[in-house]
Structure formats: C-alpha cells, structure tokens
Amino acid sequence: MTEKVIVSNKGLVRADFNFWVGKYMDKFYDGLEQKKIVGNKCSKCGDVFCPPRSVCGKCNENLPLDQNWVDLPESGTLQNYTITPYKVTDRRTRKVKDPQLIAMVQIDGSNTAIVNRLLNITPDEIKIGMKVKVDWSEKTTGAPSDINGFVKV
Amino acid sequence: MGRQVAIVSAGFSEHSSKRSDVNMPELVNEAIINCLKKVPSLGLKDIDAFVTGNMPAFEGANMPELWSTDWMGARNKPLMRVTTGGTTGGSVAIAGYYHVTAGLPGIDTVLAIAYEQQSQGDTSVGLASTAYGEISILNTLGIDYDSLSRILSAGAAIGVAAYQATNYMSKARITEEDLARVVVHNRRNAAKNWWAHLKMPDLTIEEVLDTPYVQYPLRYGMLCPASDGACAMLFTTEEKAKDMCDIPVYVNGVASVANESAVLGYDGSGSAQTDPSAQIGAMRSSELAYSQAGISFPRKEIDYAEVYAPFPNQELMWLEKLGLFEETTAPEMYKNGTTALDGDLPVNCSGGVNSTNAIGASAMERPAVAALQIMGKADNQVPKTVHTSIGHGWGGSLNLCTLMVMSDEQKRKWR
Numbered sequence: 001m002t003e004k005v006i007v008s009n010k011g012l013v014r015a016d017f018n019f020w021v022g023k024y025m026d027k028f029y030d031g032l033e034q035k036k037i038v039g040n041k042c043s044k045c046g047d048v049f050c051p052p053r054s055v056c057g058k059c060n061e062n063l064p065l066d067q068n069w070v071d072l073p074e075s076g077t078l079q080n081y082t083i084t085p086y087k088v089t090d091r092r093t094r095k096v097k098d099p100q101l102i103a104m105v106q107i108d109g110s111n112t113a114i115v116n117r118l119l120n121i122t123p124d125e126i127k128i129g130m131k132v133k134v135d136w137s138e139k140t141t142g143a144p145s146d147i148n149g150f151v152k153v
Numbered sequence: 154m155g156r157q158v159a160i161v162s163a164g165f166s167e168h169s170s171k172r173s174d175v176n177m178p179e180l181v182n183e184a185i186i187n188c189l190k191k192v193p194s195l196g197l198k199d200i201d202a203f204v205t206g207n208m209p210a211f212e213g214a215n216m217p218e219l220w221s222t223d224w225m226g227a228r229n230k231p232l233m234r235v236t237t238g239g240t241t242g243g244s245v246a247i248a249g250y251y252h253v254t255a256g257l258p259g260i261d262t263v264l265a266i267a268y269e270q271q272s273q274g275d276t277s278v279g280l281a282s283t284a285y286g287e288i289s290i291l292n293t294l295g296i297d298y299d300s301l302s303r304i305l306s307a308g309a310a311i312g313v314a315a316y317q318a319t320n321y322m323s324k325a326r327i328t329e330e331d332l333a334r335v336v337v338h339n340r341r342n343a344a345k346n347w348w349a350h351l352k353m354p355d356l357t358i359e360e361v362l363d364t365p366y367v368q369y370p371l372r373y374g375m376l377c378p379a380s381d382g383a384c385a386m387l388f389t390t391e392e393k394a395k396d397m398c399d400i401p402v403y404v405n406g407v408a409s410v411a412n413e414s415a416v417l418g419y420d421g422s423g424s425a426q427t428d429p430s431a432q433i434g435a436m437r438s439s440e441l442a443y444s445q446a447g448i449s450f451p452r453k454e455i456d457y458a459e460v461y462a463p464f465p466n467q468e469l470m471w472l473e474k475l476g477l478f479e480e481t482t483a484p485e486m487y488k489n490g491t492t493a494l495d496g497d498l499p500v501n502c503s504g505g506v507n508s509t510n511a512i513g514a515s516a517m518e519r520p521a522v523a524a525l526q527i528m529g530k531a532d533n534q535v536p537k538t539v540h541t542s543i544g545h546g547w548g549g550s551l552n553l554c555t556l557m558v559m560s561d562e563q564k565r566k567w568r
C-alpha cells in the first residue's frame with residue numbers, strides 16, 4: 001500500500017442565492033426606510049412580534065397581512081449580550097481595537113427580541129435590563145443596514 | 154404487524170417558477186392550510202407528530218425545518234426531517250406512514266410536509282453539492298479531477314435521463330414524436346389542475362418537437378420546469394380516519410428501494426449493468442409494495458397511477474417497470490387513449506413532474522394526487538371510480554425508487 005494525495009481542491013464555486021423575505025418582512029423593511037419599527041399582533045394571545053410574522057406558533061394562528069399591525073417605538077430593553085474581540089462582519093481584518101458588543105434587545109411593546117450591535121458603550125457600562133434605542137443610519141434604504149445598532153438612552 | 158394507516162387529506166400550495174411573495178415557511182404554511190381545510194373536524198392542535206423534507210442545498214437554508222416549525226404547527230411536538238434527493242417527498246410520505254403504523258403511544262395523526270422553493274437558489278449549485286458527494290466517491294476510486302471532467306455526465310439530471318431515454322427508445326423502437334406525445338398529455342392535464350406550474354391546454358406534438366435539443370434526444374420543450382411549491386399529506390389510524398372523511402384512503406404497501414450503487418459518470422446505470430433503462434430498483438419496489446398490498450395483477454387491480462417523470466421517456470419506462478404495461482408497450486397506450494383522463498388506466502392527470510417540479514415536494518405530490526383520485530377530490534378528477542392507485546418517486550442519482558400503494562379498502566389479508 002502506498003499513500004498519495006490525489007486531490008487538493010482549490011478554487012471558487014459561485015453560488016447565487018435569492019432570499020424572498022415575503023410580504024410581512026417587506027412591511028418591516030418599508031418601515032425601516034421611514035425610520036419606523038413595526039410589528040404585528042396575534043389576535044388570540046396578544047403577543048406582538050418584531051420582526052412581524054405570518055403565524056403565531058404558540059396559538060397556531062395565522063395573522064392576516066392586512067390586520068393587527070402595531071407601530072413600535074425605537075426604544076427597547078437589553079435582554080442579553082455577548083462580547084467578542086473579533087470583528088463580526090469582516091473576517092479579513094479579524095481582531096478589532098475595541099471589543100464588539102452584540103445584544104438581544106426587546107423593543108418596547110413587543111414580546112420578542114432582535115439581535116444587533118451595541119454602539120458607543122463600554123463593556124463595564126452594560127447592564128441587563130438597561131434601556132437602549134435604535135441608532136439609525138443616515139440614509140435609509142429599506143434594508144437591515146438601516147439600523148446601525150443600539151445606543152444608550 | 155403494524156397498524157392499518159389511512160390518508161385523510163392532501164393539500165398543495167400554488168406552484169410557479171417564482172413564489173417571491175412568500176418566504177419558505179410561508180410557502181409551507183399554504184400547503185398545510187389547504188390540506189387541513191379539507192378536514193373541518195381537525196385542527197393543527199390535533200396533529201401528534203410531523204415529518205418534513207426538502208433539499209436544503211437548493212435554497213441555501215440550513216435546517217429549514219427549525220425555521221418552519223411554527224409555520225407547520227409543530228411547536229413542541231415531535232418533528233423529523235427526511236431528505237433523500239429527488240425521492241424526498243416520497244420518503245417523507247413513507248416516514249409519515251411509518252409514524253402511524255408503528256403504534257407509538259400518543260402518535261395517531263401525523264402531518265407529512267414536503268416542499269422546495271427553487272427560485273431562492275441556483276438548482277445547479279444545489280445539485281453540485283450532491284455531485285460533490287459523488288466526486289469524493291470517484292476520488293476514493295483513484296480518479297482525479299482532471300480525469301473526472303472527461304467522464305462526468307453533463308447537465309445533472311438530464312445527463313442521466315438522456316441515457317435512459319436512448320436505451321428505452323431503441324428497445325421500444327419509438328421516435329421523439331412518442332416522447333412529445335407524453336409531454337402534450339402532461340401539460341394539457343396540468344391546465345386543469347389549479348396548483349400546476351406549466352399549464353398548456355393547447356400544446357401540440359409539433360410545438361414540442363420545434364424546440365431545440367438540450368441533450369439528445371431530449372428537447373427543451375420536453376423538460377420539467379423548476380418550481381416553487383409545497384405539499385402536505387395527513388396520515389392517521391383506520392379508526393380516526395372514519396370520523397375525519399367520507400372515503401379514507403388506506404395505505405396498503407410502501408417501499409423505497411435502491412438498485413445497487415450508481416455513481417454519476419462512473420457506473421451510471423448502476424454497478425454491473427449496461428442498461429440505464431433496466432431500473433431493477435423500480436421493479437423491486439413495486440414487487441415489495443404490491444405484495445404488502447395483496448396485489449397480484451397490478452395491470453388489472455390498479456386503477457390510477459402517478460409516476461415521477463421529469464422527462465417523458467421516464468414516464469413510459471416507469472409504467473412498464475412498475476408492472477402496469479408490458480415492456481415496450483407504453484408508447485402505444487398514449488396513442489390509443491389508455492392513459493388519458495377517461496382511459497382504462499389514467500396516468501399523471503395532475504400534469505405530473507413534467508409540468509410541475511418543486512423537487513422536494515414532487516415525490517409526495519404523486520401519492521397525494523393518487524390518494525385524492527380515490528377520494529374523488531382530485532383537481533383533474535378521473536370520471537371512473539378509482540379503488541386502487543399508486544404514487545411513485547424517483548431520485549438519488551439514478552436508482553432510488555419510492556412507491557406507495559393506496560386503496561379504498563383495507564389490506565387484503567385473505568390473499
């Protein structure tokens with residue numbers, strides 16, 4: 001028996017994927033463009049979803065597209081967070097000067113949490129339960145990048 | 154012996170080339186709503202367990218069953234994913250049957266859901282992820298990349314079907330016109346099925362033959378589309394089924410059989426074989442499923458067939474390999490009307506995979522439609538009474554076949 005390397009695979013595979021966000025998330029992104037946060041409400045249990053969704057899994061209830069939309073404030077409560085010395089959005093630069101803070105924020109008036117960056121906060125300032133608010137990007141385009149992250153109130 | 158299982162409903166989402174109005178869970182949800190609508194006495198809370206499947210590589214969404222849990226009504230309930238390539242839907246349906254027949258405590262009613270939203274991804278990339286698995290097999294046989302490019306089948310599924318087609322055509326002594334006739338049959342049927350994708354009520358043989366070759370002998374107009382769509386089937390016990398619908402459809406036989414190894418580009422027709430249209434796996438799956446169902450004379454006892462044929466030559470081949478027609482006689486059956494809606498053995502009245510192909514869903518849509526034909530609730534319902542029907546699936550790379558045999562009466566134990 002001899003061993004030899006038959007294959008050493010180098011190369012690029014191009015994989016183009018499209019992601020259809022659907023009509024509910026469409027409304028959410030339309031809201032972001034106007035610097036507004038919207039959610040929708042289950043008529044059965046009253047839970048408010050942010051981002052919005054077409055089904056409440058708890059009640060197995062379909063939430064109609066044309067009903068129960070809720071305008072939410074841009075403020076929320078920090079429910080959880082983590083800290084990383086790496087840059088999450090760019091693998092090439094890797095280590096960053098200041099640690100990245102990533103948080104789960106429950107937008108006031110909703111029953112769900114969304115994940116985004118915490119900005120202009122040092123690790124020793126963070127406290128679970130603290131109030132934060134959206135930091136909007138200057139020019140909104142109806143995309144996730146409309147939210148830069150969350151900042152202290 | 155397992156418990157007798159019955160199908161009480163089946164539902165579909167609308168299918169088209171681009172369902173960009175919904176995300177994946179929303180698409181899945183459509184089929185479930187359509188399925189449950191037909192059983193007013195039942196709600197999602199009454200479902201005991203869920204089985205689901207698609208080909209995640211096609212959309213690029215990993216573990217989509219977790220994302221879709223709420224949209225399937227499966228929160229905090231047993232949920233299992235089954236993914237087996239082209240046969241995914243058939244395997245999901247069979248797994249739904251297994252769940253019920255097993256007789257586990259508290260698991261009587263099971264929802265099986267299969268889907269694909271192909272417009273989200275690049276199907277060729279998706280298939281490539283499957284092909285990479287095969288490439289590594291070739292590597293372990295000592296074949297390197299340079300040699301590989303000379304032997305790999307072209308164009309994914311069509312590269313396989315082309316060999317099946319030429320072997321079959323020479324055996325049956327038929328022409329491309331016979332293939333085109335099958336396409337016309339399917340697309341005209343699809344026109345009468347609300348959820349079908351390619352609806353062509355006035356398609357002619359000439360129009361099909363007027364399209365360019367993709368790979369001889371298959372022309373562009375003969376190929377299945379790439380669709381977005383979902384399908385759901387509801388399985389339950391014999392006892393519960395009677396309260397849920399007028400005509401429960403009993404599942405009397407299932408099989409999923411692979412015929413030896415088949416590596417694309419190496420032993421393309423299965424190892425130790427030279428004829429890609431031999432399809433011993435299909436023959437074996439039908440023998441198994443028919444014997445479970447107590448069927449001795451499939452040609453006489455089966456009233457309706459849905460077979461998995463993205464390409465028209467496959468439809469002819471499967472009907473023979475599944476024992477419904479004598480070898481090489483299927484083309485004649487399309488000429489003389491046997492397979493038509495009002496024929497002796499109507500075939501693919503839904504329009505089949507040739508008209509609608511949301512890959513993960515396709516092999517479930519076959520038994521789903523075949524069951525609805527027995528209930529009298531199919532969208533292009535045959536005029537005669539259907540007592541026994543079959544739903545077939547094909548996939549893997551070449552030789553994996555799923556089969557479900559259904560009837561309006563329970564298993565014939567006296568045979």
Ligand SMILES: [Zn+2]
Nearest residue numbers: 042045056059
């Ligand atoms: Zn609710």
